[in-house]
Amino acid sequence: MAIDLTKLRNIGIIAHIDAGKTTVTEQMLWASGAKHRAGAVDSGTTTTDDDPEEGERGITIYSACVQFPWKDVKVNLIDTPGHVDFTAEVERSLRVLDGAVVVFSAREGVEAQSETVWRQANKYGVPRIAFINKLDREGADYYAVLDEIEKRLGAHPVPIQIPVGQGPAHTDTPFRGVIDLVRMKMLTFPGGKEDLRIETLDVPEDVLPEAQLYRERLLESLYDFSNELMELALAEEEIPEKLIHRVLREATIAQQIQPLLCGSALHGMGVQPLLDAVAAYLPNPLEMPPVVGTDPTAKVKDDEEPAKIIRKPDPKEPFCALVFKILPYKTGDLYWIRIYSGELKPNSRVLNPGKDKKENVAQLWRIHASKKDEQLTGAQAGDICAVIGLRDSITGDTLCDTREPILLESIEFPDTVISMAIEPESTADKKKLAEVLDMLRKQDPTFAAKDNEETGQTIISGMGELHLEVIQHRLERDFKLNVKVHRPRVSYRETVDHAVEVTGECSRLINGAQHTAAVRLKVEPFVATGPLAAHAPPVMVSVDPNHGLPNHFLNVVVEELENATAGGGTLGFPLMRLKVTVLGGDVHETDSTDIAFRTAASLAFDQGLRDAGEVLLEPIMKLELSTPADHVGDLVGDLQQRRAIIHQTESRGSDTVLHAEAPLANLFGYSSAMRSLSQGRAGCSMTPSGYGPAPDEVVKKFLGE
Numbered sequence: 001m002a003i004d005l006t007k008l009r010n011i012g013i014i015a016h017i018d019a020g021k022t023t024v025t026e027q028m029l030w031a032s033g034a035k036h037r038a039g040a041v042d043s044g045t046t047t048t049d050d051d052p053e054e055g056e057r058g059i060t061i062y063s064a065c066v067q068f069p070w071k072d073v074k075v076n077l078i079d080t081p082g083h084v085d086f087t088a089e090v091e092r093s094l095r096v097l098d099g100a101v102v103v104f105s106a107r108e109g110v111e112a113q114s115e116t117v118w119r120q121a122n123k124y125g126v127p128r129i130a131f132i133n134k135l136d137r138e139g140a141d142y143y144a145v146l147d148e149i150e151k152r153l154g155a156h157p158v159p160i161q162i163p164v165g166q167g168p169a170h171t172d173t174p175f176r177g178v179i180d181l182v183r184m185k186m187l188t189f190p191g192g193k194e195d196l197r198i199e200t201l202d203v204p205e206d207v208l209p210e211a212q213l214y215r216e217r218l219l220e221s222l223y224d225f226s227n228e229l230m231e232l233a234l235a236e237e238e239i240p241e242k243l244i245h246r247v248l249r250e251a252t253i254a255q256q257i258q259p260l261l262c263g264s265a266l267h268g269m270g271v272q273p274l275l276d277a278v279a280a281y282l283p284n285p286l287e288m289p290p291v292v293g294t295d296p297t298a299k300v301k302d303d304e305e306p307a308k309i310i311r312k313p314d315p316k317e318p319f320c321a322l323v324f325k326i327l328p329y330k331t332g333d334l335y336w337i338r339i340y341s342g343e344l345k346p347n348s349r350v351l352n353p354g355k356d357k358k359e360n361v362a363q364l365w366r367i368h369a370s371k372k373d374e375q376l377t378g379a380q381a382g383d384i385c386a387v388i389g390l391r392d393s394i395t396g397d398t399l400c401d402t403r404e405p406i407l408l409e410s411i412e413f414p415d416t417v418i419s420m421a422i423e424p425e426s427t428a429d430k431k432k433l434a435e436v437l438d439m440l441r442k443q444d445p446t447f448a449a450k451d452n453e454e455t456g457q458t459i460i461s462g463m464g465e466l467h468l469e470v471i472q473h474r475l476e477r478d479f480k481l482n483v484k485v486h487r488p489r490v491s492y493r494e495t496v497d498h499a500v501e502v503t504g505e506c507s508r509l510i511n512g513a514q515h516t517a518a519v520r521l522k523v524e525p526f527v528a529t530g531p532l533a534a535h536a537p538p539v540m541v542s543v544d545p546n547h548g549l550p551n552h553f554l555n556v557v558v559e560e561l562e563n564a565t566a567g568g569g570t571l572g573f574p575l576m577r578l579k580v581t582v583l584g585g586d587v588h589e590t591d592s593t594d595i596a597f598r599t600a601a602s603l604a605f606d607q608g609l610r611d612a613g614e615v616l617l618e619p620i621m622k623l624e625l626s627t628p629a630d631h632v633g634d635l636v637g638d639l640q641q642r643r644a645i646i647h648q649t650e651s652r653g654s655d656t657v658l659h660a661e662a663p664l665a666n667l668f669g670y671s672s673a674m675r676s677l678s679q680g681r682a683g684c685s686m687t688p689s690g691y692g693p694a695p696d697e698v699v700k701k702f703l704g705e
Helices: 021-032 052-057 084-096 112-123 142-153 205-223 227-234 241-253 271-281 427-443 465-477 551-566 594-611 629-641 670-677 696-703
Strands: 008-015 064-070 073-079 099-105 128-133 157-159 161-164 177-180 185-188 199-201 258-262 291-294 308-311 320-327 334-341 348-352 357-361 363-368 371-376 384-388 398-400 418-424 448-451 458-462 483-485 493-496 500-510 513-525 539-543 578-587 614-628 645-652 655-663 683-693
Touching: 008 021, 008 084, 008 112, 008 271, 021 064, 021 073, 021 099, 021 128, 021 271, 064 271, 064 363, 073 271, 084 112, 084 320, 099 112, 099 142, 099 271, 112 142, 112 683, 128 142, 128 271, 142 157, 142 258, 157 205, 161 205, 161 258, 177 205, 205 227, 205 241, 227 241, 241 258, 241 271, 258 271, 320 427, 334 363, 418 427, 418 465, 427 448, 427 458, 427 465, 458 465, 465 483, 493 513, 500 594, 513 551, 513 594, 539 551, 551 578, 551 594, 578 594, 614 629, 614 696, 629 645, 629 655, 629 670, 670 683
Parallel strands: 008 073, 008 099, 099 128, 128 258, 157 258, 539 578
Antiparallel strands: 064 073, 161 177, 177 185, 185 199, 291 308, 320 334, 320 398, 334 384, 348 357, 348 398, 363 371, 363 384, 418 458, 418 483, 448 458, 493 614, 500 513, 513 578, 614 655, 614 683, 645 655
16 A cells, blocks of 8 residues: 655654653654553553563663554654663664654753764764653753753754743642744643643743743744745744744754754653654655665776665665664564665565575564564555565665665664673573574674683673673573573773884795795774774775785785784784784795785784784773762762763752763673662763773783783
8 A cells, every 4th residue: 555655754762761752652652542541661561662671670672663643644653772782772773764853851951872862863864853851850941951952962953842830740830831932822731641632822921021032033043944934034024834834844854953842741741742843844755865875786996986876765666675673573583674765565575685695575564562563565665664584684784676786885883892701501501592692693783692612601792781681681581591691791902002014024835835925014003083984994904005016915915914903912802993004025036925925914913913012992981970969979989999080070950960981891880889879869871982091900910910
């Protein structure tokens, strides 16, 4: 069944943990009639948090997709986690969405993970609207959060609503409604969350001056985007509502502004106007730029850019889609896909161009939360749906028409930062554990598992302690596997201290034949900068233009160096921030061979690492700690013992916020230590900040000194 793409919205709800994303989603489902009553996070009855672990912890761990109607629009909504350990769920969702609603808490404001999700949305060019939630809470401050969104995120929020009152019901100025600045009306929600009535009233006298001021600011911020609007304003004529809505929509889709709304999702205040804003200002699939890919069949020289292929979001174009999530299912894995062009039917054959393999699409399903909901007879451009029947595809893979191949850009995920060893309690479970870990790895791109041949243990790696804890619980609860867990291990890296030039020589008699060669290298520290820095490899192998080596031997040397750098440093950790340049070498008239050049390159590289002074790098985490003032001293003392550097202290309402950086190795168990030092009143978020040199005592430990 063909759907009108102008009536489709693919949106995500993104935010810091505890800003109220899942509650906003529940109220949207209830307001749209897709649910007969709104669930509650605290009682574990929400639609999108349907995993037992999510119900117990009261947080979102896995992104969930729901579809519901709102007036004449159909909304595909993805609710994402706010916890940094599950950032991959946000990354993969934003990659396939057309728009986003960013939720902020009126009390906590812009927090660490708010910055991360905002950056991710910038990276994928996702237009967004912002919603300041929890205006009924003690310490809520709409205007302070508006200021933070502007300053900390470098954003352009344009308030289209302001609150009437802020704070809980027992205060002097309780939150009792919002002013719609476009219509200049006050909206109240008399029935609370169990009632969908909205009362539209005239703006009360006591808030009229403020409403007029913000209405003026709203129009001023739109003058840059519409001459018609500016001319009407200069002529002091009435500006029609339709024109304001149109200009807001155009500027939002162009990512010039972010309309800002407010309310309290828990009490059902402000959610219907938010849904109206989703329909009015966020783009439909036709308003997004066409998707760009490359031709996987074209032969491309090293210094050439592959030819670009453009696919419009049109059902008549050749089919192409991106796999963005995989869920295990008894009847076969469920592959979530976003279709960018063309149509897809059940029982069809598609191509995975990245792996050059054909795949069978047996069934198509509509997704509801994380379950199959309704079997489809077809899907088309703009749709998000699930496929059963694929075998070789993984997250980030392209699926396309077998006759019209196109390869879309994959999804990049951050490296793991923490590892721990696990082993099954009985040898009978060893094979089952390997199979389950393999399946989990397919499902979660930021989870890694590999066997340590020396110890016989399996090392699992992830994005943080909570991430690995959730995986451990899944092994025990979902797969009935009892495993022993050993202390988490940090993922260190290695680099070098300074630049050196070295020569590796090979002169060996092997099986009666002489092998002779020499290779000169420069080994140096290197940090990529500029727009391509995010995609730069951890180790750069380059060639000096005056190398003087025959092409055949040069290729052998470069290949050997790429293998050697992938093998890690002298302490056995992966290398990063390193550049190796081939300066040249010596070729013997008769005795130079591939083996000789491989050996010489390997010897030169090993010598270069030693002479350049190896540096051990440890992962550094960025901490944002919010605490009542009377616990600041104890928490600062504890952080200093953990080798933390405190960069900034600021006041946010009645709390003090500490911004610090600390090595991940010193932060194991920090959450419980922080809670006990602050009597459970402090909150903390951690995000990976990068890598920094480890102190000498850590290096000595690895050297066995």
